[in-house]
Amino acid sequence: xxxxxxxxxxxxxxxxxxxxxxxxxxxxxxxxxxxxxxxxxxxxxxxxxxxxxxxxxxxxxxxxxxxxxxxxxxxxxxxxxxxxxxxxxxxxxxxxxxxxxxxxxxxxxxxxxxxxxxxxxxxxxxxxxxxxxxxxxxxxxxxxxxxxxxxxxxxxxxxxxxxxxxxxxxxxxxxxxxxxxxxxxxxxxxxxxxxxxxxxxxxxxxxxxxxxxxxxxxxxxxxxxxxxxxxxxxxxxxxxxxxxxxxxxxxxxxxxxx
Amino acid sequence: xxxxxxxxxxxxxxxxxxxxxxxxxxxxxxxxxxxxxxxxxxxxxxxxxxxxxxxxxxxxxxxxxxxxxxxxxxxxxxxxxxxxxxxxxxxxxxxxxxxxxxxxxxxxxxxxxxxxxxxxxxxxxxxxxxxxxxxxxxxxxxxxxxxxxxxxxxxxxxxxxxxxxxxxxxxxxxxxxxxxxxxxxxxxxxxxxxxxxxxxxxxxxxxxxxxxxxxxxxxxxxxxxxxxxxxxxxxxxxxxxxxxxxxxxxxxxxxxxxxxxxxxxxxxxxxxxxxxxxxxx
Ligand SMILES: Nc1ncnc2c1ncn2[C@@H]1O[C@H](COP(=O)(O)OP(=O)(O)OP(=O)(O)O)[C@@H](O)[C@H]1O
Ligand SMILES: [Mg+2]
Numbered sequence: 001x002x003x004x005x006x007x008x009x010x011x012x013x014x015x016x017x018x019x020x021x022x023x024x025x026x027x028x029x030x031x032x033x034x035x036x037x038x039x040x041x042x043x044x045x046x047x048x049x050x051x052x053x054x055x056x057x058x059x060x061x062x063x064x065x066x067x068x069x070x071x072x073x074x075x076x077x078x079x080x081x082x083x084x085x086x087x088x089x090x091x092x093x094x095x096x097x098x099x100x101x102x103x104x105x106x107x108x109x110x111x112x113x114x115x116x117x118x119x120x121x122x123x124x125x126x127x128x129x130x131x132x133x134x135x136x137x138x139x140x141x142x143x144x145x146x147x148x149x150x151x152x153x154x155x156x157x158x159x160x161x162x163x164x165x166x167x168x169x170x171x172x173x174x175x176x177x178x179x180x181x182x183x184x185x186x187x188x189x190x191x192x193x194x195x196x197x198x199x200x201x202x203x204x205x206x207x208x209x210x211x212x213x214x215x216x217x218x219x220x221x222x223x224x225x226x227x228x229x230x231x232x233x234x235x236x237x238x239x240x241x242x243x244x245x246x247x248x249x250x251x252x253x254x255x256x257x258x
Numbered sequence: 259x260x261x262x263x264x265x266x267x268x269x270x271x272x273x274x275x276x277x278x279x280x281x282x283x284x285x286x287x288x289x290x291x292x293x294x295x296x297x298x299x300x301x302x303x304x305x306x307x308x309x310x311x312x313x314x315x316x317x318x319x320x321x322x323x324x325x326x327x328x329x330x331x332x333x334x335x336x337x338x339x340x341x342x343x344x345x346x347x348x349x350x351x352x353x354x355x356x357x358x359x360x361x362x363x364x365x366x367x368x369x370x371x372x373x374x375x376x377x378x379x380x381x382x383x384x385x386x387x388x389x390x391x392x393x394x395x396x397x398x399x400x401x402x403x404x405x406x407x408x409x410x411x412x413x414x415x416x417x418x419x420x421x422x423x424x425x426x427x428x429x430x431x432x433x434x435x436x437x438x439x440x441x442x443x444x445x446x447x448x449x450x451x452x453x454x455x456x457x458x459x460x461x462x463x464x465x466x467x468x469x470x471x472x473x474x475x476x477x478x479x480x481x482x483x484x485x486x487x488x489x490x491x492x493x494x495x496x497x498x499x500x501x502x503x504x505x506x507x508x509x510x511x512x513x514x515x516x517x518x519x520x521x522x523x524x525x526x527x528x529x530x531x532x533x534x535x536x537x538x539x
Contacts, residue, residue, distance in 0.1 A: 082424075
């Protein structure tokens, strides 16, 4: 399988403090890749590097072979990387369907004149987009609330809406930052099924999650971060048996699945 | 009182309700994408002076004068928007306020603008239907924007600019679009305004006016287009209703601004709240 995302020797500093130290990993097309590690290990910071919000002090990021260094966040997104946020960042005062349609912004290719004349291409594109948005909401189980404001949703449903909005961007790589935090077991299963169905569509997923059962049951490969450093990399099986990983998690829940 | 007398007495006021409706809409456009800019009064001034000079000094037809006024403020907005829109929040408000002062001082000191005396004897060319057409055109334009990907992007930028960028939205060009379109509307409103007031003076387009325009949009609310129109009408008519309190006009507007922000954060035109009232009743 071809390499989709490739990070080599990524380091990040905050005022002299190393948040990430020489992190390397690669995600292949169609892979579900897990990123785990204790609190403050640098997982979210790595997402911020990939999406262009932070600049690394060292290292290289390649997506489909091209470097992403120095590229603005909106252009990285346009190249096919979508994400969700650990601390939910929805457009709270917009409806669910409008939130999802914001995700389609760059794919709605009508011109300014079409919009003013309300011409056929414009109306067609808007109607199609609205249908697609509804389909996506259905996929995450939120279609009954399509016209409610995003801010009125429960915590778990807000996370689902973030996933739908990210999928609306038709990305090739989806970054999920703790997608099932605060969800009940049934909801977690739904999300697991959803992510598997994405893999079947050849979408690649890089996900951060603390729920070990969820991660081990879903991911094809994993990287474990601790204090900004990669302490283990490999299959879920190998990770669970790795002594360094067990040591890092000592005092927390030891990663055991199934 | 017959119709002709009534119109003779109140035409200026009626036309002003329309013109300031346009002004409130123009500032609501930038507010709708989260930008607090206070340059709209200055853009109105540029439109007013350019078109008035066109009809008085250069004897151009009214339509061309309006076009020139609109283009004038549009071009200036493009020039200052490019650097200034890199700023946000209070810094943007300060920078645009500063720009407004620069415009006022230029109008005060240039020869072609008549200096402190301003321009006098501007022909009375604005008809009621000119204002109505301009207002309807503005409403149509803004409604088209609202119901498109651009309107949704404006809202997204207002709510969370970083999240919007991570959705692939190029925020800078969109902010510039909102700012420049707002300036065009203000320029046209200014041109219309100049041709029913007979005179223009630099003081008409200063800080006080900028705050009035902001008050209109905030009072009416920016959740829908009726809001700014309502706010514009109220703030324009208020001094007529409270004739005896003329000197306290600025204080009254300040008080309105505070009360609205405290008790009606979404402004008067807040559909969810209005629906709530009807449900209770
Ligand atoms: N903008 C920032 N400024 C300063 N320090 C930061 C910033 N962002 C993150 N850090 C620091 O970098 C380190 C890694 O943080 P990060 O949020 O990436 O951890 P994480 O692995 O996502 O943790 P969690 O599991 O709690 O979400 C932490 O020590 C954090 O305090
Ligand atoms: Mg995190």
